[in-house]
Amino acid sequence: MSLRDLQAMFAEALVRPQPIATNPEWSSRGDREFTGSARLSPIEQLDVYREQFWLRHVHCLEEDFPVLHALVGAEKFEAIVADYLAAHPPKHFQLRHLGDALADFLASRDDALLADLARVEWAYIDAFDAADAPPLDPTAVAAIPEDAWPKAILDLHPSLQRLRLVYSAHKMRAAWWDDKERRPIERAPRAPSCVVVYRHKFLLYTEEMEPLAFDMLDRLARGETLGAAGDALGAEVEEKIGAWFTRWAGLGWISGVRVSDDAGGS
């Protein structure tokens, strides 16, 4: 067997959720390729690696999604991971990316609560090691002429994660982390929420926002100018944007402001 075929065989064995030692087909394949030892048959040796593959990946996702794990219990969590890895086998060298698609995977199974909870927990992962950015420089703000503000674009802190939730899963997360006794977790009610997760001075925070402010922030995060975003959301924004700007800058959400040189941007 070529080196390529041997390694492909290894990969095929590892991603199987069930032990391969009892499978006759795998036993004969193992006998052909591996020596076995005084204590383990060839296929039992391969199964050591398969078992470690699953322990490692389940443990990794358990660490990244502890509240989801607590909510569904260990057995169901492992079943979810098995289904998830079958659909999304690991394709990034960093285990840190293993859970990239878990929230969308759960949403595709019509489990909106679990999907929202996964989305909140993953936002913490992404915010934790997102790029750093300096706080907003007041001189950059002062340098913008008053009539240029409609064309201003905000640079938001890279850690800022914006979440539109169907359930208030962020409150479930907070309750679980606050409860030192780790009592059984209560399912969050269906309550549409707009939530931001962000990092400030290496600590992570959650902030629930009023929908209009969240919509504005969301548009600004997508690169719209203040004027374009405000026009799209109506007159109420104009009354509130000054206060929002001050608060967002204070929370470290804004790290820069510049005037768009796009003549078409209003």
Next chain:
Amino acid sequence: MNFRARHGIRDLGVGVGFRPKHARDVIDRGGSPDVEWFEIVSENYMVPGGRPMDDLAKLHERYTVIPHGVCLSIGAVEKLDDDYLARLGKLVRALDAPYFTDHLCFCKASGLDLHDLLPIPYTKEALEHVAARIRYVQNAIERPFAIENVSSYLSYRSSQMPEWEFLAELAERADCGILFDVNNVYVSAFNHGFDAETYVDAIPAERVVQIHLAGHTDKGSYLLDTHSDHVKDDVWALYERAMRRTGAVSTLVEWDEKIPAWDVLAKEASLARAHRDAATGGPR
């Protein structure tokens, strides 16, 4: 001139693997005089920013930091990941590391990242393949590379030579260093029934730039390299045997599961120093 001298690789003394759990002990509270340098898991610091990168910058202000990878997949047949190499090169340069390390194994196959240190068969085909890849990586990163022997739980019928012969010949052909893990030798010797001392005695001592020590777990029918416990007495004995051959080289204690309090780890480093001094005839 031997590999270490050619590349100006000096003995760093005794270090430990840097883990986030100990960040405040080391960075904010001054660490321990028993720990002279640190090793990091390279891939954990290939992230954009936040606490990990800030901790690393502060650690590097005070200590030599060696990047130790687990995902290079040097033994794979899949193409080397140029994006990975670019990120690794950036890290190595940022740390001004005298060398960088990874394992003699494959981690990728069939387009998947399997996140394990999977053994390769010790064949002439594999020898040529891996040596060429090490030369490529060493040129790309522009720093000396040292390859580490892994613990393994199976062996291939197609192997044409024992692991120690493969490793020695590989280091020679690729002109790279060796990160010699004596715990891995012990674990594999038990699992495959070979003599650990034969392995230690066969390693080209002049290419060893660093030695790894760790604890393992007895699973009954095999030993598992868990890095979850103190170094076992038999492994200390192998360490001293290796040290007598290599002379004083950088030594590192790894502890990755059931990670103890900082003081416990620092004490393990102190114990490593005692064994090292016993083998080499005194402190550096």
